Amino acid sequence: MFVPGNNPGMIRDAGIYDVDSIMFDLEDSVSVGEKDAARFLVYEMLRTIDYHGKELIVRVNSPDTGTGLEDLRAMVSTRRVAIRLPKTECAEDVLGCEKKIAAIERERGIPEGSTRMMAAIESAVGVLNAKEIAFSTKRLIGIALGAEDYVTDLKTTRSADGTELLFARCMILQAARAAGIDAIDSVYSDVDNEEGFRSEVALIKQLGFDGKSIINPRQIKPVQEIYTPTKKEIDRSLAVMDAIEEARKKGSGVIALNGKMIDKPVVARAQRVLDLARAAGVLKQEDKNER
Amino acid sequence: MKIKQSAVAGTMESSDIMVTIAPSDGSGIQIELNSTVEKQFGQEIRRVIRDTLTKLGIDSASVTAVDKGALNCVIHARVETAAHRACGENHADYVWGE
Numbered sequence: 001m002f003v004p005g006n007n008p009g010m011i012r013d014a015g016i017y018d019v020d021s022i023m024f025d026l027e028d029s030v031s032v033g034e035k036d037a038a039r040f041l042v043y044e045m046l047r048t049i050d051y052h053g054k055e056l057i058v059r060v061n062s063p064d065t066g067t068g069l070e071d072l073r074a075m076v077s078t079r080r081v082a083i084r085l086p087k088t089e090c091a092e093d094v095l096g097c098e099k100k101i102a103a104i105e106r107e108r109g110i111p112e113g114s115t116r117m118m119a120a121i122e123s124a125v126g127v128l129n130a131k132e133i134a135f136s137t138k139r140l141i142g143i144a145l146g147a148e149d150y151v152t153d154l155k156t157t158r159s160a161d162g163t164e165l166l167f168a169r170c171m172i173l174q175a176a177r178a179a180g181i182d183a184i185d186s187v188y189s190d191v192d193n194e195e196g197f198r199s200e201v202a203l204i205k206q207l208g209f210d211g212k213s214i215i216n217p218r219q220i221k222p223v224q225e226i227y228t229p230t231k232k233e234i235d236r237s238l239a240v241m242d243a244i245e246e247a248r249k250k251g252s253g254v255i256a257l258n259g260k261m262i263d264k265p266v267v268a269r270a271q272r273v274l275d276l277a278r279a280a281g282v283l284k285q286e287d288k289n290e291r
Numbered sequence: 292m293k294i295k296q297s298a299v300a301g302t303m304e305s306s307d308i309m310v311t312i313a314p315s316d317g318s319g320i321q322i323e324l325n326s327t328v329e330k331q332f333g334q335e336i337r338r339v340i341r342d343t344l345t346k347l348g349i350d351s352a353s354v355t356a357v358d359k360g361a362l363n364c365v366i367h368a369r370v371e372t373a374a375h376r377a378c379g380e381n382h383a384d385y386v387w388g389e
Contacts, residue, residue: 008365009306036375037300040368043387048364077388108388 002187002215004029005038005058011045017217018224021055026071027086035067043074046081057118059084063097072097076104082116082141087149089126091136094119098137113139118184122146123153127168134179142182143172144213148189160196162203173208182210191216201226228280229273237270237277294352298376301361301369308361310340310369312377315353320344326358339363343370352377 001019003010005026014022024046030038042058058081060071068086075081085097098117105112117139121127127150134143147165151157156164169185176183185204188197201212201223212223229237240262247255255262277283297313315321322337340354343366352374361369375385 007304007307008361009304012306012362012365037369037372040372041365044364044368044371045362048362074387079388 001217001220002029002213005042006030006034008041008045011042012049015049015051015054017220019054019214019220020211021057022051023057023059023084023213024081025059027059027061035061035071039071039074043078046075046078056081057084058082059086059120062086063100069100072100073104076101076110076115077108079110079114082118084118084144085120087122087126087146088119088133088143089121089123090129091132094133094136094140098139101139115139116141118142118144120144120146121168121172122149124150126150127171130171130175131178134175134181140179140181142184142210143176144184145169145172145186147186150186160199162200169204169207169209176210177208183208185209185212187213187215188219189215191218194218194222198222198226224280227276228282229277233273234277234283237273240266240270241274292348292374292378294349294374294377295379296377298373300372300376301365303357303359305359306361306365308336308356308358308366308369310366310373311355312370312373313353313355314377315351317351319350320352320354322354322356324356324358326356327360328358335363336361336366339366340370343367344374347371347374349374349378 001014001017001021002023002025003014005024011024024042026035026038026042046056058071058075060075060083061068063069063072063085072083075083083097083101085093088094094117101115102112105115117137118141119133121130121133121143126133130143134140145165145168147158150168151164154164158164173183188200190196197219204212205226214220214223239257243255243257243262244267274283294312294314297311299309299311301307301309303309320341322340324333324336326333326336336356336358340356344352
């Protein structure tokens with residue numbers, strides 16, 4: 001969930017929402033004249049507020065500017081956040097920022113490498129370089145798509161079915177999967193259009209995205225509902241795991257369920273469903289046997 | 292740090308505090324506070340403002356604050372911002388993490 005970096009009420013309350021990750025923004029949601037105020041505010045509140053184990057990320061201004069460099073110095077010093085670049089077009093963008101972060105870690109006595117990073121792809125060049133970006137550093141936890149800037153770069157506009165985003169989404173997804181990091185979809189700005197939002201979340205889930213960026217707490221429930229496995233999916237996955245366990249006990253090399261062969265991809269998908277179900281709180285660890 | 296000009300930071304939105312810092316005539320840190328929670332937290336708010344300025348090495352300033360229920364960390368942040376603006380300082384010398 002994006003949180004504007006100069007709004008104390010929103011920063012304070014962000015922790016009460018049932019989201020996995022909170023992203024404090026020092027960039028686009030903060031006016032030029034208030035960059036210093038937002039930096040001090042996010043810095044002091046991060047050192048004080050308990051966010052109950054949620055992943056914390058700060059989107060900084062361009063690290064190639066004085067403002068962005070000071071953002072890095074402040075936020076890395078909190079030792080609590082991952083750094084999200086504002087716009088990533090190539091591996092060198094990531095590596096340049098990483099170098100600055102490493103220098104700050106050394107200066108502050110922070111274990112080098114402990115500050116994680118996230119890339120944000122917002123242009124055609126960035127999309128084409130997605131693979132290099134994804135593999136650029138071990139600090140990277142994920143890649144996000146910035147759809148508004150991207151469609152502007154393409155010289156088009158956003159549509160209801162997202163046709164213009166399909167290539168970018170797929171490129172980012174392949175790169176993230178190949179590198180073993182998360183792929184996070186863009187925000188949906190029309191907070192009053194729940195139906196449109198749900199359609200988009202369903203689409204990106206089907207594509208394989210790990211999650212969705214949101215800008216309003218009203219968008220939390222639709223994402224959770226769509227990403228939470230259904231009872232039918234959970235039961236089917238538990239049955240797969242039961243079949244695996246039974247075959248193992250019998251020493252059987254061939255495993256079938258309802259007449260269909262269960263091979264490695266089927267098991268992997270079943271395990272993912274159960275992991276998601278557990279993360280959503282609809283399946284307890286002790287329910288049924290599973291790996 | 293020395294206050295050279297008047298500067299303001301923060302807003303009058305709920306949970307925020309608007310802090311204006313101006314040079315004073317050398318008679319220490321003077322604080323004029325208008326707070327929605329004056330009775331419960333007025334003393335604490337003044338303490339946080341004073342302590343923040345003292346930590347920044349400022350021993351003389353005229354402070355006007357309009358508080359709308361800000362937490363101590365928010366007061367701290369807004370005073371730091373206003374002070375840096377009033378001193379004409381950027382943050383390059385600020386030691387984050389201490």
